[in-house]
Amino acid sequence: MQEHLNDEYVKRAHRDGYRARAAYKLMEIDDKDHLIKPGMTIVDLGATPGSWSQVARQRLKEHGRIIALDILEMSPIPGVDFIQGDFREESVLKQLEEKLNNKPIDLVIADMAPNISGISSVDQANAAYLTELALDFSLKWLKPGGNLLVKVFIGSGFEEIVQNMRTGFEKVATRKPKASRDRSSEVFLLGSHRK
Numbered sequence: 001m002q003e004h005l006n007d008e009y010v011k012r013a014h015r016d017g018y019r020a021r022a023a024y025k026l027m028e029i030d031d032k033d034h035l036i037k038p039g040m041t042i043v044d045l046g047a048t049p050g051s052w053s054q055v056a057r058q059r060l061k062e063h064g065r066i067i068a069l070d071i072l073e074m075s076p077i078p079g080v081d082f083i084q085g086d087f088r089e090e091s092v093l094k095q096l097e098e099k100l101n102n103k104p105i106d107l108v109i110a111d112m113a114p115n116i117s118g119i120s121s122v123d124q125a126n127a128a129y130l131t132e133l134a135l136d137f138s139l140k141w142l143k144p145g146g147n148l149l150v151k152v153f154i155g156s157g158f159e160e161i162v163q164n165m166r167t168g169f170e171k172v173a174t175r176k177p178k179a180s181r182d183r184s185s186e187v188f189l190l191g192s193h194r195k
Helices: 002-006 008-016 023-033 051-060 090-100 120-141 158-168
Strands: 041-045 065-070 080-084 105-110 142-153 169-175 186-194
Touching (some): 023 142, 023 169, 041 051, 041 090, 041 120, 051 065, 065 090, 090 120, 120 158, 120 186, 142 169, 158 186
Parallel strands (some): 041 065, 105 142
Antiparallel strands (some): 142 186, 169 186
């Protein structure tokens, strides 16, 4: 807890009005890769507490649409359409697809993580499953040239996820932003230019 409170990104988030330190992960990646542009439709999977949606909203400059989804409740953010539900459930996916109204999207950002059991093989499998769901959704709904930024954990199944992404995107790159803790096995995979 003390480490968390002393964390430079936690302090910055508090000072800058972001809901979580994760905001700086998305900012750093977007500064490098220029993913968010005004006029886009963006889906934010695993959105709670909402810092990625906050960053996306600012960078859209009031022009565009964000649909956020999480199993946990999220306090409202002006200009963000939120669905509370489990992305693994067909009924929740249907709600999300209904909101899209058959319009393809430009960008999927997914900072999802499963509830951690402490059993690494189980946790890794659950995390990989969420990543695969995000990839499947992206390949169905992203317009050609659209992008997917998804959190993954390095471990069993990682190479398979990279290979699966390569089938759907022109380029797949790994990003480890400074705000991501060194000891964390999380990295972000960026699938650029949906084929």
